[in-house]
Structures are given as C-alpha cells and as structure tokens.
Amino acid sequence: MTANDLTQMGIAAKKAAQELAQMDTTSKNNILLKLADDLEAGTTHIMAANVADMNHAAVDPKFIDRLRLTPERIADMAAGMRQVATLPDPTAVTDRGWRNEAGLQIDQRRVPLGVVGMIYEARPNVTVDAAALCLKSGNAVILRGGREALASNERLAHVLRKSLEKQGVNPDAIQLIADPSHALAEQFMHLQALDVLIPRGGANLIQRVVKTATVPVIETGAGNxxxxxxxxxxxxxxxxxxxxxxxxxxxxxxxxxxxxxxxxxxxxxxxxxxxxxxxxxxxxxxxxxxxxxxxxxxxxxxxxxxxxxxxxxxxxxxxxxxxxxxxxxxxxxxxxxxxxxxxxxxxxxxxxxxxxxxxxxxxxxxxxTDGFEFGFGAEIGISTQKLHARGPMGLNALTTIKYVINGNGQVRK
Amino acid sequence: MTANDLTQMGIAAKKAAQELAQMDTTSKNNILLKLADDLEAGTTHIMAANVADMNHAAVDPKFIDRLRLTPERIADMAAGMRQVATLPDPTAVTDRGWRNEAGLQIDQRRVPLGVVGMIYEARPNVTVDAAALCLKSGNAVILRGGREALASNERLAHVLRKSLEKQGVNPDAIQLIADPSHALAEQFMHLQALDVLIPRGGANLIQRVVKTATVPVIETGAGNxxxxxxxxxxxxxxxxxxxxxxxxxxxxxxxxxxxxxxxxxxxxxxxxxxxxxxxxxxxxxxxxxxxxxxxxxxxxxxxxxxxxxxxxxxxxxxxxxxxxxxxxxxxxxxxxxxxxxxxxxxxxxxxxxxxxxxxxxxxxxxxxTDGFEFGFGAEIGISTQKLHARGPMGLNALTTIKYVINGNGQVRK
Missing domain, CATH: 3.40.309.10 (Aldehyde Dehydrogenase; Chain A, domain 2)
Structure with a gap:
C-alpha cells in the first residue's frame, strides 16, 4: 500500500461520510442490526483468521487474551452493535437556537465530525466497536489496528464492508488500512481527510500519535x-x-x-x-x-x-x-x-x-470512569485532554456543531 | 530569554491559573474594572511605547493601522474590559447532573481550561482582549505577540500586571513573552504547561502553529x-x-x-x-x-x-x-x-x-460570523476546526468540563 492509496482512502471516506451524514436514524439503526447478523454469520471465517494471527503472536498471555476471539466474543461484538442501534442518535439534535439582533435565526445543530481515524493495538474488538459507533454517529471511519491482529481485522472489515454493500450502503464508510508498516501509520497521522484521529492503546502509542500527528487528535487512556x-x-x-x-x-x-x-x-x-x-x-x-x-x-x-x-x-x-x-x-x-x-x-x-x-x-x-458506568451506553475511549471531550466519550464525542443561519437579506451594518 | 525561562513562566502560569479558578465571579469582575481604569491611566506611557514601535515598523498602511494605538483606541480597549465584566461567568455553571445505576451523583461542571497560550501578530489590542477574556473565564494567559508590537505589548502587559499586583492578585495570571525570536516561539508551541494554544493571524502563522505545536491547538481564522x-x-x-x-x-x-x-x-x-x-x-x-x-x-x-x-x-x-x-x-x-x-x-x-x-x-x-453579532458578547477568535469549538468562540470556548462524582463507598462490581 502506498501513500497515494491512503489519500484515495481519505477521499473515499469523505464521500461516504457525506452520505452517512444525510441518513435518517432508522436507516442507520437497520444497517447496524444487519451488520450484527452478518458478523455472527461470518464467525467461522473470522475465527480462522484469528487462529492465524494467534499462531504468529508473541507469548505474553495478557496480550494473547486481548487478541483472541471466540464464537462467544464474536456474539458479544454483535450484541454490542445491536445495543448501539438502540442508543439515541447524537446528530438528531439541535442544541439551541436564537434570533440575533439583526433578525437572523441561528440554530446550533449537532453534526457528525466527518472522517474519524482510529489507531489502536492488537484488539480486534476495537475494529467492530469503532465501526458501530462511527456509523451510528454518521461518521466514516478509517481503522489502523495493530499488526498482530491484521488477519482478524481484515476479515472483520471484509465482513462488515460486504454487508454494507449488500445493503446498498457505501462500503467506504468502514475502511481498514491493511498495511501495518510504521511509515504508513505516520502518513495516516498527517492524512488531511481526517477530521479527528483517536489513538487507543498504551502510553507509547498515544505519545507517538500526539507528537507526530498534524490532524486534530483526542488523547485517550493514560491513567496514573x-x-x-x-x-x-x-x-x-x-x-x-x-x-x-x-x-x-x-x-x-x-x-x-x-x-x-x-x-x-x-x-x-x-x-x-x-x-x-x-x-x-x-x-x-x-x-x-x-x-x-x-x-x-x-x-x-x-x-x-x-x-x-x-x-x-x-x-x-x-x-x-x-x-x-x-x-x-x-x-x-x-x-x-x-x-x-x-x-x-x-x-x-x-x-x-x-x-x-x-x-x-x-x-x-x-x-x-467508563462510558457504560456513566450511563452513556457506549464508549469510544476516555479523553485525558481538555479540548472537545473530557473523560468517558460516548457517541456525542463523535459529533461537532454547525451553525445554520436563516435570514431574509440581512447585511452587516 | 531562554527555554528555561519559558518553562518557569509555564509553572508560574499554572499556579496563577489554580488561584483564578477558585475566584468568585464578583472578584473577577472587580479586577477587570480596575484593570480597565489602570489601562486608561497608563495612556501616556502606552502611547510612547506605541510610537517607538511605529517608528520601527514597515510602511504597509494596513499593517500600520493595526499596530497604531491612539488614546481613543486605548479607551476602547478599556471599555471592552468593562464589557467583559458584565458578561456571565462561563465557569459558574453546572451543565447537567445525574445519578448513575450504582447511585453515584455525577455532575458535569464547567471549569477553566487552565493555561491559555495566545500567539498573534502585531495587534496590541489582542493583548488586552485576550487578557480580559482569559481572566473572566478563570484562565491564566501567556501572550506572544508580533515582534513589531513588542514595546506596546510590553507596556500593556506591565500596566496590567502592576494593576493585578496592586489588587493583591497574582500577576502571573497575565504573562508576556518579551523575546520575539522564532526559536522561542517554537518552544512555546511545545510548552507542556499550555492547556491550549490559540493562534490568531494570517494563514502562514496558523499553519506554522498547527504543524509545529505538540500542545492542543484551536485553529482560527482562515476564511475562503x-x-x-x-x-x-x-x-x-x-x-x-x-x-x-x-x-x-x-x-x-x-x-x-x-x-x-x-x-x-x-x-x-x-x-x-x-x-x-x-x-x-x-x-x-x-x-x-x-x-x-x-x-x-x-x-x-x-x-x-x-x-x-x-x-x-x-x-x-x-x-x-x-x-x-x-x-x-x-x-x-x-x-x-x-x-x-x-x-x-x-x-x-x-x-x-x-x-x-x-x-x-x-x-x-x-x-x-462574529462573536458579537452572534450575541456572545465577546470573541477570542473564530474556530475553523471541528473539535472543541467551531465558529465564533466566546468565553465558553475557554472552558472545559470536569466530572465531579459523589458517592458513599461505591465500588465497581
């Protein structure tokens, strides 16, 4: 995979994001339910890919446990997707509206961020979680997981993208960077198409992203x-x-x-x-x-x-x-x-x-300190920075605002 | 000025920020009113410094107009400070609160960001505006203005800091980087004490900050x-x-x-x-x-x-x-x-x-698209990014949230 391929992924993601942003809540929920079904239907293939990953992996048992998939864990991921379908749509909201002195009606709407980048370690469940949360909030996602989970992630992304295609949805809503090189990861951190990059993992990964990235980053997870x-x-x-x-x-x-x-x-x-x-x-x-x-x-x-x-x-x-x-x-x-x-x-x-x-x-x-314990119904990470989102991040952290202003010919005096 | 001096400024700012964060609204408003009076009382000295800057400056008339101070413009800056004193305190707010399933009372409070860095061009009015908005929102500010306005900014900062001292307030709430070198500006963009860095100025300045900074940045102002x-x-x-x-x-x-x-x-x-x-x-x-x-x-x-x-x-x-x-x-x-x-x-x-x-x-x-026209009563800049703040930024953009959680012995099951 080349830097140019990555740029193309960004362009494709932007297009998919604009389509998702216009989708009504019921459609997004139905897509999630179907994705969950197709995920479970793909269990055999997903397990085979995961076994291949496990055969190559290091022996640290903590690491292995995070990498391992089982039919039960796949069922849990599907259940998580169905759960996300039941949550309120964070973009179906106008936060507030007012009329300014010039008579303009100013409405502050919640809208998707656009294209979300996720960079994470060898935890295949993040692939599915992030895809579900981004889709529900109307964002396209580009995923870059750890190299040790590559086969599992490729298969998971394949299953999800096939399901989107079958449903008539642009599959570029969920894209995976299938090249685990550091050089490409670094280019990912500069990818202009990204509206936000969220690193999830250990302190080393997060610090590398914060230092390297030129796109906006939400720092997560380091906890002392x-x-x-x-x-x-x-x-x-x-x-x-x-x-x-x-x-x-x-x-x-x-x-x-x-x-x-x-x-x-x-x-x-x-x-x-x-x-x-x-x-x-x-x-x-x-x-x-x-x-x-x-x-x-x-x-x-x-x-x-x-x-x-x-x-x-x-x-x-x-x-x-x-x-x-x-x-x-x-x-x-x-x-x-x-x-x-x-x-x-x-x-x-x-x-x-x-x-x-x-x-x-x-x-x-x-x-x-956890999105579920806080009652957010989901969690994309825990922000340790003060900008945009702080603490447990639910679906709302994947949105921004847009001022929509209606006038009848007002000009500035 | 050395990198170490800058680090010390950061430490001093953090201390001042913690003091400001605990201050009640009336105290902050009274400080602002006194700052405004002392600013006007300093007109002669401020004008002298500005004349010195003007004598060294380039001849581009647009540039000169932004750099120029007059007694009327100083009076306007003072009036702006008094106006900020009349605005609601953005940190005097609890956004929402709820009881979670474990019986914890979770309150989402608005709190100051902490230490705000401002990097801007040769516009002395930004020095006073930013100082007023940061103080009102409970933030310490470190200012780095353009080299052409250095004498003006030094005098303005001196007047404001003297006034704070006289009022028994930690003067490090408002600090100015009096060394206009690029090397120091770059170190400023890495200064760990900064909770946010806000560049204000032309596209070149903003792009340099976005590319260089490792602290969180709010991009402002580029408008096509x-x-x-x-x-x-x-x-x-x-x-x-x-x-x-x-x-x-x-x-x-x-x-x-x-x-x-x-x-x-x-x-x-x-x-x-x-x-x-x-x-x-x-x-x-x-x-x-x-x-x-x-x-x-x-x-x-x-x-x-x-x-x-x-x-x-x-x-x-x-x-x-x-x-x-x-x-x-x-x-x-x-x-x-x-x-x-x-x-x-x-x-x-x-x-x-x-x-x-x-x-x-x-x-x-x-x-x-302007904080005043929108009815925010103030403006620290116009954000063109999607994280944290988007569009005109008033006092609220200088705050973050803190979850304050009260229990009676709850542990996680």
Missing amino acids: CHIYVDQSADLQMAIDIVVNAKVQRPSVCNSAEKLLIHESVAADYLPKIAAALRSHGVELRGDEASRKIVSDIIPATAKDWDTEYNDLIMAIKVVPDLNSAIAHINAHNTKHSEAIVTNDYAAAQTFQNLVDAACVYVNASTRF | CHIYVDQSADLQMAIDIVVNAKVQRPSVCNSAEKLLIHESVAADYLPKIAAALRSHGVELRGDEASRKIVSDIIPATAKDWDTEYNDLIMAIKVVPDLNSAIAHINAHNTKHSEAIVTNDYAAAQTFQNLVDAACVYVNASTRF
Whole structure:
C-alpha cells in the first residue's frame, strides 16, 4: 500500500461520510442490526483468521487474551452493535437556537465530525466497536489496528464492508488500512481527510500519535490514578475502595496506581490497607514514611510516581495534609481520575475543586470512569485532554456543531 | 530569554491559573474594572511605547493601522474590559447532573481550561482582549505577540500586571513573552504547561502553529468564504449580500472571496452584480463562462479558488447547478462561512445540510460570523476546526468540563 492509496482512502471516506451524514436514524439503526447478523454469520471465517494471527503472536498471555476471539466474543461484538442501534442518535439534535439582533435565526445543530481515524493495538474488538459507533454517529471511519491482529481485522472489515454493500450502503464508510508498516501509520497521522484521529492503546502509542500527528487528535487512556485516604476517612470504606480500584481490573486505565494517606491515620490504617492489598497479590512500593510503618514495602523511586503500572503494583506515599495530597496529584497525574476517601465536608469540596482531572471522586472507586458506568451506553475511549471531550466519550464525542443561519437579506451594518 | 525561562513562566502560569479558578465571579469582575481604569491611566506611557514601535515598523498602511494605538483606541480597549465584566461567568455553571445505576451523583461542571497560550501578530489590542477574556473565564494567559508590537505589548502587559499586583492578585495570571525570536516561539508551541494554544493571524502563522505545536491547538481564522447565487435568488438581495460580504471589511476572515452563480441566471445577474462590485473598487477574476458574460473579467487561475485575498478582489465561477456549487465549496473552502441566496426551500435545505462549514447562511451576508453579532458578547477568535469549538468562540470556548462524582463507598462490581 502506498501513500497515494491512503489519500484515495481519505477521499473515499469523505464521500461516504457525506452520505452517512444525510441518513435518517432508522436507516442507520437497520444497517447496524444487519451488520450484527452478518458478523455472527461470518464467525467461522473470522475465527480462522484469528487462529492465524494467534499462531504468529508473541507469548505474553495478557496480550494473547486481548487478541483472541471466540464464537462467544464474536456474539458479544454483535450484541454490542445491536445495543448501539438502540442508543439515541447524537446528530438528531439541535442544541439551541436564537434570533440575533439583526433578525437572523441561528440554530446550533449537532453534526457528525466527518472522517474519524482510529489507531489502536492488537484488539480486534476495537475494529467492530469503532465501526458501530462511527456509523451510528454518521461518521466514516478509517481503522489502523495493530499488526498482530491484521488477519482478524481484515476479515472483520471484509465482513462488515460486504454487508454494507449488500445493503446498498457505501462500503467506504468502514475502511481498514491493511498495511501495518510504521511509515504508513505516520502518513495516516498527517492524512488531511481526517477530521479527528483517536489513538487507543498504551502510553507509547498515544505519545507517538500526539507528537507526530498534524490532524486534530483526542488523547485517550493514560491513567496514573490516585486514591487519597484523608484523616477523616472511614477505614473499611477506604479498604474497600482502594482494593477495588487496584485489583478489580488492574490492566485498565481507570484502576488506581497510587495510594496517598494522611499521616495522622497512616500508622493505624496503612497496615490494614496493605494487608488487604497483599491478600490480592499486590506488590507494594512506598516512600520512607510508609516503610517506617510497614517495613517490607519496597522503596519507591522518583520514577514510580509518574508510572502507570497496569499491573498488581501500587505505590504509597504518606502526606502531611490535604493540600500536599492535591499538590502531589496535580504534579504527577495524567488528568484522568482521582479519588478522596473522607468524611470531612470541606476536604471533599477542596479536593474536587483543586484536583485537575477529568473525573474527581469522593468516596467511590476510580473504576467508575467508563462510558457504560456513566450511563452513556457506549464508549469510544476516555479523553485525558481538555479540548472537545473530557473523560468517558460516548457517541456525542463523535459529533461537532454547525451553525445554520436563516435570514431574509440581512447585511452587516 | 531562554527555554528555561519559558518553562518557569509555564509553572508560574499554572499556579496563577489554580488561584483564578477558585475566584468568585464578583472578584473577577472587580479586577477587570480596575484593570480597565489602570489601562486608561497608563495612556501616556502606552502611547510612547506605541510610537517607538511605529517608528520601527514597515510602511504597509494596513499593517500600520493595526499596530497604531491612539488614546481613543486605548479607551476602547478599556471599555471592552468593562464589557467583559458584565458578561456571565462561563465557569459558574453546572451543565447537567445525574445519578448513575450504582447511585453515584455525577455532575458535569464547567471549569477553566487552565493555561491559555495566545500567539498573534502585531495587534496590541489582542493583548488586552485576550487578557480580559482569559481572566473572566478563570484562565491564566501567556501572550506572544508580533515582534513589531513588542514595546506596546510590553507596556500593556506591565500596566496590567502592576494593576493585578496592586489588587493583591497574582500577576502571573497575565504573562508576556518579551523575546520575539522564532526559536522561542517554537518552544512555546511545545510548552507542556499550555492547556491550549490559540493562534490568531494570517494563514502562514496558523499553519506554522498547527504543524509545529505538540500542545492542543484551536485553529482560527482562515476564511475562503463563498456566496452562491441560486437560480431562484432575488437579484437585488443577491447584489446587496454579495457587495456587503465582499466590501464592507475586505481584510477580515468572514468577508466573501468567491462568487458562484447558477448558469441559468448568470447572463442576467452577473453583469449587474459585477457592476455593483466594481463601483466599490473590487477587482474581478473569473472562469471562462463568467468571462463570456462580462468580457473584461480577469482570467482566474486554479490557485484563485484556494486563495483568501483579504482584499478587494473576488473570483467568480458559473456553475450548472446547486450540487456543483456545493461540491466546489466543499473542495475549496476553509470550513468557515458559506452562504446561498435563494428563494427555493429545497435548495436552502440541501445547501445547509451538505456544505461543510462552521456557519452556513441562507439569504444573509457571511460577515455575521462574529462573536458579537452572534450575541456572545465577546470573541477570542473564530474556530475553523471541528473539535472543541467551531465558529465564533466566546468565553465558553475557554472552558472545559470536569466530572465531579459523589458517592458513599461505591465500588465497581
């Protein structure tokens, strides 16, 4: 595949996007339902492609698990598509309208972004999820998945495109870059046809996209989340929240990586929280003060405070007060999700006001930062930037606005 | 000034931003009123600095006019600040709130972006405007104006910072990069402390920022706007709108650069529209078909269709139908403002649905794309991108959201 092929994909995507943008909601929903059926009907072929990918893949079991498809997982992807069909159409909305002083009627409509680029790792489910969410929101999508999942993604894209064609829909609404070279990925990051590029994956991928791309990017996913246990915290609640945020699914971005604890309760609380974490196999690292309380905590290095482990590891710091906790968080967090456990009204308010993050929790686990848990019914990623979308992104994050202005001959004085 | 000094400015700005974000609306308004008074009190010194800048400046009269300050213009800038004080505080808002299935109360609050970077040309008024809008929205601002206005900007920033200090407010809420080197400008585009960088100025400046910056950018201002005169258009309305959009203020981004006209009315309408434009000194360029109707129109080259003249020049194209007009616009526009003049209901609808631009007008001049004309009471720029803000940006464009979540011990199942 050449750079010119990529440009052609962009042109084709723009054309498909304009067609999708004019489609009514019922049509889009019916397309999604048919795509789901055809996806399930293609299970045998999809499985065969996935087996081929698996035979070439590295042996890291976490990696393998993300790459693996099963008939059940394919059925789940189809169910996800049917679920997207039931969600409200984010582009069927006029946000607001008003008449200006010159008598113009100005309406602020929600419209699709146009062409969405997705760049992600070896997770074939992202291929189907992104296709469904983009189609529902009236966007064409160009997908560039990890090389290890290439055969699976090619087959998935083939099934979806065939289904669109059969339905009389422009198949270029869903396109896959079937060349996994880095050179082409870089060209993708400069592709003018893209209205937005969304990277999904590890910190390395995201940073490469942010540094390279000249098209607008929505940064997602890096999560160095903290739980701060205040002096007024209920101990059992603190244990429950810290353990849940750390161990319930340690590989994801909304799990907690750091524990901060107020020095006045550290001697009492820390041994109990540490024991609870260790009973779930968590490796503990910590500062000097925490190691004075629980002596076999591994010394944390400066690097630990900025590291997202995505693993059963947690670093602990004893802080003298609320403001120190906030200052530490603002200096080291990724602006994703932060939590305080407290019974102090003023401390809760101060924490929520001063911590700079997409989601700031009082007395709850950071694991709730998720499009489904928030009630959005879908998720295209979790934005860690402040522009356009912040926090869990549902269908609405795939739209922009258009001012539609109706006059009767107005000119500017 | 060194890269390290710039990093220190970023750190100072972050600190100031956190203080501003906690300030109540009345305090911010009172600060703005005092800033306006002190600005007027500094008129003599500001004028002296501006005279120094003028003595060094190039001779292009358009350029000189933008650089020039007068006591009246300083009074206008002060009046603008007082006007900003009367606007609603965009961060005093909770957009919405709900309880999720786990019983968490999730509130979506409006919060300041944090640190705003502005990079602009030799227009000292942008220094004051941006400072006022950022302060009102709770953001710290780092300003980097054109080198030709350096003395003026230094004096303006000095007056504003002194005033803040006198009022007991952290003066680092308003900082100016007093070194106009390109090397430092480039470092500014990578400054991690920036939550957003907004370039204001010509297409070259904006493209340089978009290509260089690794911090989030909001593209502003490039405007290659079209007026399409449909076959059903009222001739007099078409003349009024085309003339207004072209000549009322040709140097700005929302003025029209291109005229498209339906072939079935071209022979009748074009000579009259051309005569009206020429009576205002407009140079006409055009395609073959237009030159067959008005023979002394200068031949347009391919480059004309993509050029923003910012001058009394207009290029004309005769199109066979509405769809050709829309296709031409979508291929050449800058996604800014486009207009149709028509009395045909279906044509109006199709044009507004299919043209990809921030503002799509029926029967009105594109010159209305403006924060004040829209009723926003202020304008920090006009976004031509689809992310975060699109079209005229008022105070709200300088905010983001924060999810503030209150629970009573919820953990994820």
